[in-house]
Amino acid sequence: xxxxxxxxxxxxxxxxxxxxxxxxxxxxxxxxxxxxxxxxxxxxxxxxxxxxxxxxxxxxxxxxxxxxxxxxxxxxxxxxxxxxxxxxxxxxxxxxxxxxxxxxxxxxxxxxxxxxxxxxxxxxxxxxxxxxxxxxxxxxxxxxxxxxxxxxxxxxxxxxxxxxxxxxxxxxxxxxxxxxxxxxxxxxxxxxxxxxxxxxxxxxxxxxxxxxxxxxxxxxxxxxxxxxxxxxxxxxxxxxxxxxxxxxxxxxxxxxxxxxxxxxxxxxxxxxxxxxxxxxxxxxxxxxxxxxxxxxxxxxxxxxxxxxxxxxxxxxxxxxxxxxxxxxxxxxxxxxxxxxxxxxxxxxxxxxxxxxxxxxxxxxxxxxxxxxxxxxxxxxxxxxxxxxxxxxxxxxxxxxxxxxxxxxxxxxxxxxxxxxxxxxxxxxxxxxxxxxxxxxxxxxxxxxxxxxxxxxxxxxxxxxxxxxxxxxxxxxxxxxxxxxxxxxxxxxxxxxxxxxxxxxxxxxxxxxxxxxxxxxxxxxxxxxxxxxxxxxxxxxxxxxxxxxxxxxxxxxxxxxxxxxxxxxxxxxxxxxxxxxxxxxxxxxxxxxxxxxxxxxxxxxxxxxxxxxxxxxxxxxxxxxxxxxxxxxxxxxxxxxxxxxxxxxxxxxxxxxxxxxxxxxxxxxxxxxxxxxxxxxxx
Ligand code: ADP
Ligand code: MG
Numbered sequence: 001x002x003x004x005x006x007x008x009x010x011x012x013x014x015x016x017x018x019x020x021x022x023x024x025x026x027x028x029x030x031x032x033x034x035x036x037x038x039x040x041x042x043x044x045x046x047x048x049x050x051x052x053x054x055x056x057x058x059x060x061x062x063x064x065x066x067x068x069x070x071x072x073x074x075x076x077x078x079x080x081x082x083x084x085x086x087x088x089x090x091x092x093x094x095x096x097x098x099x100x101x102x103x104x105x106x107x108x109x110x111x112x113x114x115x116x117x118x119x120x121x122x123x124x125x126x127x128x129x130x131x132x133x134x135x136x137x138x139x140x141x142x143x144x145x146x147x148x149x150x151x152x153x154x155x156x157x158x159x160x161x162x163x164x165x166x167x168x169x170x171x172x173x174x175x176x177x178x179x180x181x182x183x184x185x186x187x188x189x190x191x192x193x194x195x196x197x198x199x200x201x202x203x204x205x206x207x208x209x210x211x212x213x214x215x216x217x218x219x220x221x222x223x224x225x226x227x228x229x230x231x232x233x234x235x236x237x238x239x240x241x242x243x244x245x246x247x248x249x250x251x252x253x254x255x256x257x258x259x260x261x262x263x264x265x266x267x268x269x270x271x272x273x274x275x276x277x278x279x280x281x282x283x284x285x286x287x288x289x290x291x292x293x294x295x296x297x298x299x300x301x302x303x304x305x306x307x308x309x310x311x312x313x314x315x316x317x318x319x320x321x322x323x324x325x326x327x328x329x330x331x332x333x334x335x336x337x338x339x340x341x342x343x344x345x346x347x348x349x350x351x352x353x354x355x356x357x358x359x360x361x362x363x364x365x366x367x368x369x370x371x372x373x374x375x376x377x378x379x380x381x382x383x384x385x386x387x388x389x390x391x392x393x394x395x396x397x398x399x400x401x402x403x404x405x406x407x408x409x410x411x412x413x414x415x416x417x418x419x420x421x422x423x424x425x426x427x428x429x430x431x432x433x434x435x436x437x438x439x440x441x442x443x444x445x446x447x448x449x450x451x452x453x454x455x456x457x458x459x460x461x462x463x464x465x466x467x468x469x470x471x472x473x474x475x476x477x478x479x480x481x482x483x484x485x486x487x488x489x490x491x492x493x494x495x496x497x498x499x500x501x502x503x504x505x506x507x508x509x510x511x512x513x514x515x516x517x518x519x520x521x522x523x524x525x526x527x528x529x530x531x532x533x534x535x536x537x538x539x540x541x542x543x544x545x546x547x548x549x550x551x552x553x554x555x556x557x558x559x560x561x562x563x564x565x566x567x568x569x570x571x572x573x574x575x576x577x578x579x580x581x582x583x584x585x586x587x588x589x590x591x592x593x594x595x596x597x598x599x600x601x602x603x604x605x606x607x608x609x610x611x612x613x614x615x616x617x618x619x620x621x622x623x624x625x626x627x628x629x630x631x632x633x634x635x636x637x638x639x640x641x642x643x644x645x646x647x648x649x650x651x652x653x654x655x656x657x658x659x660x661x662x663x664x665x666x667x668x669x670x671x672x673x674x675x676x677x678x679x680x681x682x
Contacts, residue, residue: 002030004034008032008162011169030170033163033166034163036149037198042115042144044142049088049090050091053092053125058116059118060114063092064087064110066085070082078098081100081103081106085114090123093125097128099129106132110135111134112132113134113135143200144202144207164199175665178216179663180663182220182649189212194213195214196210197210215642216634216645218633218634223650224660227650236276240275244304246300249296249332253292257292258436263430265293265296268408269300271406272297281409281410281427282294282410282431283413285604287572290410295328298381298383307363307376307378308379309369310325310362310384311365311370311385316519316522318366321364335354335360337351338351338364338365339351339355341368352374355375381408440572442551442578444568445599446599449585452583459552460504462550467547467549467576468525468545469549470570471552472551473492473534473536489508489535501532508533509522509535510535548573549572551570551578551579557594560611561611565598565607
């Protein structure tokens with residue numbers, strides 16, 4: 001008797017060979033297999049008379065093979081099977097490539113279903129390589145057919161059959177993980193029905209019902225997992241920080257903190273003196289002054305006799321933080337150290353030794369902080385900047401260098417509040433919703449490529465006034481799999497340098513350059529040695545060059561709004577008036593509306609809400625980043641109402657039955673998900 005953890009190779013009809021193919025998709029167990037949900041569906045339920053076929057559109061016809069198929073070899077390794085099919089309305093010529101076996105299986109006088117793209121009109125209608133199936137078989141035609149995400153070496157047909165076998169194998173053993181009362185109260189279908197119909201829906205209604213049930217289930221267990229994580233966290237106790245006098249720190253700042261910054265500092269200091277490890281996300285728009293909030297925390301903790309570390313995603317950011325913070329903190333008696341990958345080995349060792357001996361209080365660095373050789377005497381606070389750039393494992397690795405250190409995660413990606421609650425349900429959230437005074441609005445315009453000349457003239461004038469500019473261009477999409485950013489950037493930079501700005505200094509940077517090369521280009525730019533920097537989005541993260549006043553984005557339609565907002569945040573960081581120009585030749589109404597939002601508002605949260613509404617959370621975070629455990633069906637962007645319902649249900653259940661002892665299947669599922677969630681959410 002199989003269960004859901006049975007390896008797929010033991011499922012009847014699958015075997016070792018298939019199992020190997022499936023493994024490429026990450027499918028190893030029966031549960032993986034039946035949870036490999038279709039990406040979309042093709043409705044092949046209805047046959048269309050041949051005469052009614054519309055050229056260019058995909059359709060199914062039910063037609064009789066009129067004569068023996070013919071085979072011809074058009075060149076070596078390429079054989080063509082041609083067959084004529086007829087129905088009452090007309091004639092259809094069908095061609096197949098390299099499917100010679102069809103010659104014998106398509107029998108004159110028998111009726112088959114052909115599904116494919118129709119071409120031609122009148123008596124010249126044809127289909128090339130349609131899906132074909134004898135009438136009445138209904139495996140790949142005559143029904144709604146699932147279309148799965150695939151990888152090379154495995155076909156839709158193989159996957160469909162495997163899923164079919166999987167569903168048959170577990171029909172009798174699928175445990176209904178949702179407690180029955182919950183299922184009934186929220187009018188959700190049973191689990192067997194849901195799995196059957198999410199793969200092989202009998203009709204739209206069945207599909208909707210199944211989807212709703214599975215999405216609800218995911219969100220329900222997600223909510224339960226988060227609650228459990230929170231409760232776990234509360235059990236850990238650490239020695240609370242005692243009050244430290246913050247006055248010298250505030251007095252040393254060249255400005256006074258905004259009230260939003262002060263609130264965040266208070267919240268974080270409150271956490272650190274509570275006796276429970278801080279686990280806080282500090283969210284603030286670009287330029288809102290997150291670094292100072294972190295600095296205040298560092299000061300407070302070090303004055304409590306412990307050590308702090310700040311990890312930045314790039315070398316240049318680490319250096320910038322160090323250059324900004326050391327002159328502030330050193331005079332206050334905090335011994336600072338910089339630890340990045342590019343330091344000579346001897347120096348790295350020296351810094352590590354100081355940290356291990358407690359002779360340095362505060363380490364700023366990159367991933368280099370995570371290396372095995374680095375140890376702290378008493379690491380009490382870990383700050384990670386621009387957290388979405390770090391894998392969870394990396395954050396966890398740094399935290400492990402201390403005993404339950406306080407954690408402060410700083411993010412410049414404004415996340416809509418609803419989403420933050422879910423994504424960071426395990427973190428407390430502080431929001432810096434105010435910019436320091438005197439910030440000027442960045443003039444933003446969205447234009448078509450026809451304006452490029454004028455934009456270049458404008459750039460030139462700005463540079464003549466002593467300013468600098470960024471030009472961002474997205475990767476060239478030669479094929480979807482491997483967009484080539486290098487080519488786009490280098491080619492564009494070359495054209496600019498040679499044809500447009502021969503007298504100016506143009507440099508470029510892209511993600512495929514070696515860190516050291518990147519570093520050198522960025523440093524030259526920040527020291528004013530180049531005028532125009534052509535780049536991919538590598539400059540998106542926290543780079544601070546106050547003299548740069550123009551941000552030009554090519555093919556702006558390819559970026560998400562939040563990303564554009566981040567890019568725009570690279571200018572307007574100094575005293576000079578700054579500009580952002582979004583160039584797009586897209587004619588889509590939707591794109592224009594999207595870009596228009598950028599010209600209308602500079603509020604990162606508002607932009608994020610729009611982005612979420614328009615693109616959904618997957619795109620919002622980038623597939624890899626959102627890392628929501630177990631959410632395959634539910635879409636937090638669209639299923640907001642369902643989320644509320646599921647959260648409510650989870651809370652009520654946990655209140656009545658905190659250990660879920662009344663529903664063992666649910667308890668088991670929650671435990672499984674908890675193990676995954678703990679991994680991906682700190
Ligand atoms: P981000 O939130 O993007 O990390 P930073 O911490 O880099 O922002 O701050 C952006 C700039 O604003 C820095 O030059 C910083 O010194 C300055 N700054 C921060 N807080 C204030 C404030 N309260 N008043 C004036 N300037 C500030
Ligand atoms: Mg920052």
